[in-house]
Amino acid sequence: MPELPEVETVRSGLEKKIINCKIEEVKVLREKTLSNISVKEFCEKLKGQTFSEIKRKAKNLFLEMKSGLVIGVHLKMSGAFLIQPANEEIPKHTHIIFVLDNNLELRFKDLRAFGRMNLFSSWQEAISTASIIKLAPEPISKNFSLDYFKQALQKYKSPIKPLLLEQSKIVSGIGNIYADESLFLSGIQPTRMANSINETEAEKLYKALKTVIINSIKVGGTSIRDYVDTDGQLGNYALQLNVYGRKKQKCLVCESPIQFIKLGQRGTHFCSNCQT
Numbered sequence: 420m421p422e423l424p425e426v427e428t429v430r431s432g433l434e435k436k437i438i439n440c441k442i443e444e445v446k447v448l449r450e451k452t453l454s455n456i457s458v459k460e461f462c463e464k465l466k467g468q469t470f471s472e473i474k475r476k477a478k479n480l481f482l483e484m485k486s487g488l489v490i491g492v493h494l495k496m497s498g499a500f501l502i503q504p505a506n507e508e509i510p511k512h513t514h515i516i517f518v519l520d521n522n523l524e525l526r527f528k529d530l531r532a533f534g535r536m537n538l539f540s541s542w543q544e545a546i547s548t549a550s551i552i553k554l555a556p557e558p559i560s561k562n563f564s565l566d567y568f569k570q571a572l573q574k575y576k577s578p579i580k581p582l583l584l585e586q587s588k589i590v591s592g593i594g595n596i597y598a599d600e601s602l603f604l605s606g607i608q609p610t611r612m613a614n615s616i617n618e619t620e621a622e623k624l625y626k627a628l629k630t631v632i633i634n635s636i637k638v639g640g641t642s643i644r645d646y647v648d649t650d651g652q653l654g655n656y657a658l659q660l661n662v663y664g665r666k667k668q669k670c671l672v673c674e675s676p677i678q679f680i681k682l683g684q685r686g687t688h689f690c691s692n693c694q695t
């Protein structure tokens with residue numbers, strides 16, 4: 420599943436390439452990809468529209484038009500945008516095609532087909548959906564202050580790792596890889612109760628959440644499975660992972676074997692020596 424940094428990479432990639440491009444035609448090859456609108460209406464409303472801004476909230480992308488219309492996109496497991504010449508063969512699993520006025524096509528490809536698109540009449544409407552309103556602040560947003568974070572941790576007597584993944588509780592935009600990596604960097608075991616985390620640890624975790632996300636955005640997101648960015652290029656954050664995906668391998672700091680457990684149904688990696 421693409422996490423916040425990958426989605427941000429997609430956002431900035433789209434921003435560089437489709438702003439001011441006009442949609443000449445929309446082709447929907449898989450009806451189910453649209454969730455709040457019919458194929459006919461989606462195609463009719465978007466024909467002739469021009470992209471003006473690409474926004475993101477957590478893992479949701481919003482493609483805003485000059486008219487105010489907004490396409491909401493969730494990539495889910497494997498959704499990806501490709502920008503390709505119109506005469507280039509359409510890749511397998513392409514579900515939606517936006518024919519642009521510069522001989523390019525914006526193609527939405529999704530192997531597992533969980534990705535969804537919505538059409539909203541305005542930005543206000545786009546962000547008023549329940550799933551967006553209840554999002555906690557992102558690690559890189561202004562609302563995510565150290566004081567806020569310390570206080571939020573004290574509210575929960577439950578393991579920290581699953582809590583970091585719950586988008587509406589303490590923080591949003593942190594997925595499985597980044598939760599494991601942040602906890603390693605701050606020396607906290609994933610099973611620790613949130614309210615047992617002391618001030619010094621909270622500060623370390625606060626910094627780690629920011630660092631992991633910022634570094635990852637810089638290098639274009641992690642690539643674990645079939646994620647591709649707008650150029651079809653693989654991200655390369657995977658090279659910098661300390662614990663994620665390193666079950667039974669030596670810890671890069673102390674050489675103890677990396678532990679693997681299931682926590683809240685998610686695979687969880689940590690070093691039982693470096694993390695307490």
Ligand SMILES: [Zn+2]
Nearest residue numbers: 670673690693
């Ligand atoms: Zn270690």
